Amino acid sequence: MSQARFASCLPLPLEQKVLVNIIEKAKDWALMHGVGMRDKKHFNKDTIQIAPFVLLPSPFPRAEFTKAIELQPVLNELMHKVAHDDGFLESTLQNALQVDEFTANLYNIWITVRNEGISQSLSLGLFRSDYLMQNADRNAIKQVEFNTIASSFGAITSNLPAMSRYILRQLGHGDLIKNMPENRALSGLCSGITEAFDLFGVPTAVVLFVVEEVSYNICDQRFHEFYISETRPEIQIIRKTMNEIYEETELNDKKQLIIDNKPVAVVYYRSGYEPAQYPSSKEWDARLRVERSTAIKCPSIAYQLAGTKKVQQALAVPGVLEKFMGGGNATERVRDIFTGLYSLDFDENGERAVEMALEDxxxxxxxxxxEGGGNNLYGSDVREALIRMRHSRExxxxxxxxRILPPLVPGYVVRPGAAVPPPITDLVSELGIFGVIIGTKEKIFYNKQVGHMLRTKxxxxxxxxxxxxxGALDSPYLID
Ligand SMILES: Nc1ncnc2c1ncn2[C@@H]1O[C@H](COP(=O)(O)OP(=O)(O)O)[C@@H](O)[C@H]1O
Ligand SMILES: [Mg+2]
Known part of the structure; x- marks a missing residue:
């Protein structure tokens, strides 16, 4: 790999004593402002440890950052249209769902509720579009994926610029702060939830967060709850697992989802995106019940299907963006963020893609x-898997x-329990832009870009x- 390198915002290495001192300050700042997570190894609900973070904000080209920000409402609308195009979703997912049980289960729920008649035409999307810079293409951003469910780290990363500002000031470089964009992802994402609540129009209703059995990333979820409680004190938020939803909710004769005798206005999924989160048929039954209800789902099952990798690949097929967006400048700008995406369907195009990948x-x-990380294959594993699957519909x-090869950035990663000071390491950054959309098939009521996150590995x-x-949490330091 011969990737180019960006310089850190401050000359490195920092002097040893300065480094040890600033890391101690930074860790305390992180702990006291919820830049934290629960410990997976020694789980204890009473303690939070620091989330891994990058000590100094990582450089990111301003023009590419601005492009990503500007494109978010366009992408929100595109994905909204995709989710409401039944024929497109059906034909795009057809082959994958024959061999992928998880996608098939989601799809079957979608078909069931469509056949019964949709009881809530509004959907809420709290999306995140992720990018890596392609070094070989002038560091232009390329979309890694588009998340439509449980898009995380909007809350914690809203705190990060303040942490970076503190660190830079303590290092005597407060002058650099002007290159750090504000990040209001938390308030923006929460506005999506409260706008949807208001559109539901029942003041006594509640908001339901669907959570994992154990929430390690608890700060990132509770901050939404705290923020809504502070700004909209009348809105009650209830956290339940899929299993609890199965046990504790019911549909009344108006198809309202009822919990604790109150109708649910908005269901916000922070779980439900991977098979392990549906260990039995009860969780699937719970999902179907929610989907049948009048609650506004974040995401609706159609949004979740629109967020599949298969749909991302289908959108890159020539002519498809035009079908959804027309042929103007915005279409070109979206196409420009796509990198090579190929179907592996059991046909001529798929065969060609297999051959191309086996070659290199x-x-x-x-x-x-x-979704959720750790599922992709790289390098020799790609070859092995393709040889194994070549003659299978799988x-x-x-x-x-x-594969996108981003530029390298040197930096210090601070991890819980790791030796201090850490070594300087070569890092790469992935930018995520948050978007909020609310609408029906016919009309979009709300469509905004609301903030960002930088995750560096x-x-x-x-x-x-x-x-x-x-990875480690990070903030962009914009460079020209
Ligand atoms: N085309 C790519 N080139 C380089 N790295 C990639 C590419 N696609 C994914 N990755 C890496 O793998 C991670 C997970 O992939 P992603 O598509 O985001 O799936 P998931 O839904 O599991 O998050 C990304 O965050 C990125 O670090
Ligand atoms: Mg991802």
């Missing part, structure tokens, strides 16, 4: 229809994506999930 597997990433559950790690323990 290092150039590609193989992705199944999964391969239609995957897409092939060109070791350059030689394939994936950088923060919750998965690989």
């Amino acid at each position: 597997a290092e150039r590609f990433v193989l992705k199944p229809q999964r 391969r239609a559950a995957y897409i092939l994506m060109e 070791l350059a030689d790690a394939n994936e950088g999930g923060v919750a998965a323990g690989l």
Whole structure:
């Protein structure tokens, strides 16, 4: 790999004594402002430890950052239209769902509620579009994926610029703060929830957060709850697992979802995006019940299906963006953020993609229809998997994506329990832009870009999930 390098916002290395001192300050700042997570190894509900973070904000080209911000409402609308195009979703997902049980289960719920008649035409999307810079293409941003369910880290990363400002000031470089964009993701995402609550129009209703059995990323969820409680004190938020929803909710004769004798206005999923979160048929029954109800779902099942990797690949097929967006400048701008995406369907195009990947597997990433990190294959694993699946329909559950090689940034990653000071390491950053949309098939009521997150990982790690323990939270330091 010969990737170019950006300079850190301050000359590195920092002097040892300065480094040790600033890390101690930064860790305390993080702990006291909820830049934290629960410890997976020694789980204890009474303690929060620091979330891994990058000590100094990582450089990111201003023009590319601005482009990502500007594109978010366009992408929100695109995904909204995709989710409401039944024929497109049906034909796009057809092959994958024959071989992927999880996608098939979601799809079946979608078909069931459509056949019964949709009882809530409004959907709420709290989306996040993720990007890596393609070093070989003038560091232009390329979309990694579009998240339509449980898009995380909007809350914690809203605190990060303040942490970086504190760190830079303590290091005597407050002058650099002007290059750090504000981040109001938390308030923006919460506005989505409260706008949807108001559109539901029942003041006594509640908001339901669907959560995992154990929430390690608790700060990122509670901050939404705290913010809404502060700004809209009359709105009650209830947290329940899928299993609890199965046990404790019912549909009344008006198809309202009832919990604790109150109708649910908005259901916000922070779980439900991977198979392990549906260990039995009860969780699937719960999902179907919610989907049948009048509650506004974030996301609706159609939004979740629109967020599959298969749909991302189908949108890159020539002519498809035009179908949804027309042929203007915005379409070109969206196409420009796509990198090579190829179907592995059991047909001629799929066969060609398999051959291309076998020739040079290092150039590609193989992705199944999964969310949450750790599911993709890289390098020699791509080759192995394709050889194994070549003559099997199973391969239609995957897409092939060109591998993006971002520029390297040197930096210090601060991790809970790790030796201080950490070494300087080569890092790469992934930018996520948050978007909120509310609408029906016919009309969009609300469509905004609301903030960002930067997640940075070791350059030689394939994936950088923060919750998965690989990446670190970061803030962009804009460079010209
Ligand atoms: N085309 C790609 N090139 C380089 N890295 C990638 C690519 N696609 C994904 N990755 C890495 O893998 C991670 C997970 O992939 P992603 O598509 O976001 O799936 P998930 O839904 O599991 O988050 C990304 O955050 C990124 O670090
Ligand atoms: Mg991802």
